[in-house]
Amino acid sequence: MTAPLKKALKIVSFTGLVLSVVPAFLVFGGIITKQLYLEIMFLGMVLWFSTAIFWIKKDHLDL
Amino acid sequence: MSSLKKSSLIERLDALYEYDREPVTEDKLHGWSTFIAMFSSEHIAGTEFVLGTLLVLHGVTAFDVFAGLAVGNMLAVLSWALMCAPVAVRERLTVYWQIRKIAGPYLTILYSGLFALILCLLAGAMVNVSTTAVSLTMDISSPNFIAGDTVPSIAWITIAIGVGTVVAVLAVLGFERLAHFAKVAAPWMPLVFLAAAVSSLPSLGITGMSNFWQIANEKIWTGVAREGQMQYSFWHCVGLAWLCNIAQHMGMGDVTIFRYAKKWQMGFCSAFGMFLGHYMAWICSGILCAAFIHAQTAAGDANPNPTPGNIAMLGAGYAGIVCVVLAGWTTANPTLYRAGLAFQVATPNWPRWAVTMIAGAVMIITACIPAVLHYLDRIVAYYGLFFMPLGAFIFIDFWLFPKLGLVRNYAERKGLMMSWPAAIGWFGSFGICFVLYAKDQYEAWAWVNDKLPAFLAHYKADLFSQVLPAWIIAVTLYTLCSVIQQKKSPLITEKEN
Numbered sequence: 271m272t273a274p275l276k277k278a279l280k281i282v283s284f285t286g287l288v289l290s291v292v293p294a295f296l297v298f299g300g301i302i303t304k305q306l307y308l309e310i311m312f313l314g315m316v317l318w319f320s321t322a323i324f325w326i327k328k329d330h331l332d333l
Numbered sequence: 334m335s336s337l338k339k340s341s342l343i344e345r346l347d348a349l350y351e352y353d354r355e356p357v358t359e360d361k362l363h364g365w366s367t368f369i370a371m372f373s374s375e376h377i378a379g380t381e382f383v384l385g386t387l388l389v390l391h392g393v394t395a396f397d398v399f400a401g402l403a404v405g406n407m408l409a410v411l412s413w414a415l416m417c418a419p420v421a422v423r424e425r426l427t428v429y430w431q432i433r434k435i436a437g438p439y440l441t442i443l444y445s446g447l448f449a450l451i452l453c454l455l456a457g458a459m460v461n462v463s464t465t466a467v468s469l470t471m472d473i474s475s476p477n478f479i480a481g482d483t484v485p486s487i488a489w490i491t492i493a494i495g496v497g498t499v500v501a502v503l504a505v506l507g508f509e510r511l512a513h514f515a516k517v518a519a520p521w522m523p524l525v526f527l528a529a530a531v532s533s534l535p536s537l538g539i540t541g542m543s544n545f546w547q548i549a550n551e552k553i554w555t556g557v558a559r560e561g562q563m564q565y566s567f568w569h570c571v572g573l574a575w576l577c578n579i580a581q582h583m584g585m586g587d588v589t590i591f592r593y594a595k596k597w598q599m600g601f602c603s604a605f606g607m608f609l610g611h612y613m614a615w616i617c618s619g620i621l622c623a624a625f626i627h628a629q630t631a632a633g634d635a636n637p638n639p640t641p642g643n644i645a646m647l648g649a650g651y652a653g654i655v656c657v658v659l660a661g662w663t664t665a666n667p668t669l670y671r672a673g674l675a676f677q678v679a680t681p682n683w684p685r686w687a688v689t690m691i692a693g694a695v696m697i698i699t700a701c702i703p704a705v706l707h708y709l710d711r712i713v714a715y716y717g718l719f720f721m722p723l724g725a726f727i728f729i730d731f732w733l734f735p736k737l738g739l740v741r742n743y744a745e746r747k748g749l750m751m752s753w754p755a756a757i758g759w760f761g762s763f764g765i766c767f768v769l770y771a772k773d774q775y776e777a778w779a780w781v782n783d784k785l786p787a788f789l790a791h792y793k794a795d796l797f798s799q800v801l802p803a804w805i806i807a808v809t810l811y812t813l814c815s816v817i818q819q820k821k822s823p824l825i826t827e828k829e830n
Contacts, residue, residue: 287524290652294528298535307532308650311525315652318521328513 271324279321286317356425362595368602371590374519376578376610379462379661380455381526382641383709384573384611385618389626390479390639391565392558395549398616401567405574406607410600412575412582413591417724418600420731421591428588431727434742436755444723449675451716453692456668457699460500461706463661464493465642466654476703477638479561485701493700500662501693504669505686515663523609525656529648530617533624553623572797573710574611579717583804585724621648669696714796718766721800722759722807729808739815740824747824754818758811766803769794 271279291314293307302310388398424431433441465475468489475489476482485493503511539548550556558564581587582603591600621644628647629637641661645653673689699705705712734741744752771778772785773793782790794802 287521290521291524291528294531297532300535304532308652311528311649311652315521315525315655319517322517322520323514326513326517328516 276325279325282317282320283322283325286314286319286321289314289317357592361593363593364595365599365602368590368594368599369605370516370519372603372606373523373609374516375664376606377519377522377526377614377660378610378664379459379641379657380664380709381610381614382462382618382621382645382657382660383458383706384577384713385615386622386639386641386644387710388565388570388573388615389554389619389622390559390562391569392556392562393554393565393567393570394556395546395554397556397565397567397570398554398619401570402574402612402615405571406604406612408571408575409578409582409607409611410604412579413587413603414598414600416728417582417585417587418591418594419597420585420727421588422594422597423731424588425592426588427592428586428724428727431585431588432723434745435726435730435752436723436759437744437749437751439751440723440755440759444720445675448720449672449692450695451720452668452672452675453695454699454705454712455716456500456665456672456692456696457497457702458705458709458712459661459665459668460493460497460696460700461661461703462641463500463658463665464489464496464700465640466645466657466661467496467642468492469640469642469646470654475638475640475642477636478703478707479559480636480638482703485703490701494697496662497693497697497700500665500669501690501696504666504673504693505689511663511666515666518659518663522656522660523614525645525649525652526614526617529645529653530620533621533648536624537620537627552627553620569795569797572795572800573714574607575800576717576797577611577710577713578607579800580720580724583724583728583800584717584721585727586720588727618644621645624648665696669693672696711796714799718796718799718803719763721803722762722811723755725762725804725807726755726758726811729812733808733812734815737812737816739812739819743815743819743824747822752818754811754814757814758807761810762803762807765806766794766799769802770796770799 289310293302293310293314296302297304297307393401420431429441429445432444436444468475471488471492473486473488473492476485534545537548537552539545587603591597594600618641622639625639625644625647626637641657642654645657647653649656669689669692672692673685676688676692730741733739740746743749744755768778768781769789769792772781772790773779
């Protein structure tokens, strides 16, 4: 995997993580609705799993 | 014939673990990040959705949860860092070989077999957790044990069989790939717990830090146990947090992991697992449980059923459902894999897939017993207390025996098949702690109070307060018996000859 591609994947992955947690605080603050929060959570999950699998390395401990 | 059979069983067990018989070499050691990642991922399991919920149902207060879990998790971290990791980095051997050296092959086989059984039980609990989520998406109710559902519906059992079969098949086919997927899921799962809890706070009337503590005590951790549940306190929270991984830290199970650590201080990496998984996640699942009960009660449901699937759906929607499925699935898989590995010893010439599928069948049966989740905290406590003594012996054998002038690894050096001091210490410790607990809990054991001296008859033990007594009894019995054993039959070294 090329370095720029890996960087792009990481950006998308971390965007997914941000989308998985920040909206909850916006619901708590009364800024967005719970329904919108649930939809953003789902989007965050899709972004994380569809990209992180390509750049997170495997473990090498023989347990 | 019988002795031939026994020796071949021991040989098979040894062969299974042969590859890690030698201490880990310098070039294979790992740094901080490996252990931080490993602990962070391994301790966010599906069962966190259950244990946090149980604390709410058992009527602890907010102080009990926040302070009790902090103290209990701190003790767990210290046990990893000061007891488990220092021995691991000096010996660099798996727990299997360390037990083998001090307890002999017979007790090691017993340990492996019983450990495999309990692993099946725990994997079953995790499949149960995942099934509550999958069944919710199909509009099938999960059993409500408190309301009297001791057996799930046929439809629910069918889903559990489906989920369990997928787990078992994947454990046979692609453990490594799955371990990788579990690692990918690890950073995302704690965020889902956190998000689900934070987004549920407004439904309980919490609008900021100013009213958090007051409402937390009124609506979440109310200090009053729900009907049919035992009343828990601060010390239960401390005990549960400390006990639930005791087989790994004081029981030394994780010497197998820390033998790869560059320094013993890496034992402190366990804090990432404990404070994410057994602090933050338990608190979050407690909030979710209260929010669910509050919402259902307001909707007119007299018997709300706060299953992992239900509370995650409320807090995080379909992302929550996926989180529950993955949290159960990714931890059930390695658990089942390890159980299959241990069972393989007793089934000569059986193919690996067959053994794992049999372990999977035990797992699925367990998953279909609603009582397992209801009593999960007690099961975890029994499991910890039962397996902890052998780890205590490793610790004492390493640190205390040389100071007392006793021979280390006596069973191995003397060529014993079983160390009787280890057997007495193991079963004696568990037996005494169990009887002290059972005498006030089970009718059948009440007679014990009449036979005990007054101070013990008045001692009201709970499983969660037995960590220290169990450890002290175990090491005392083991050390005293070892003194007698080594005095009666001293080890004669070549030098002395």
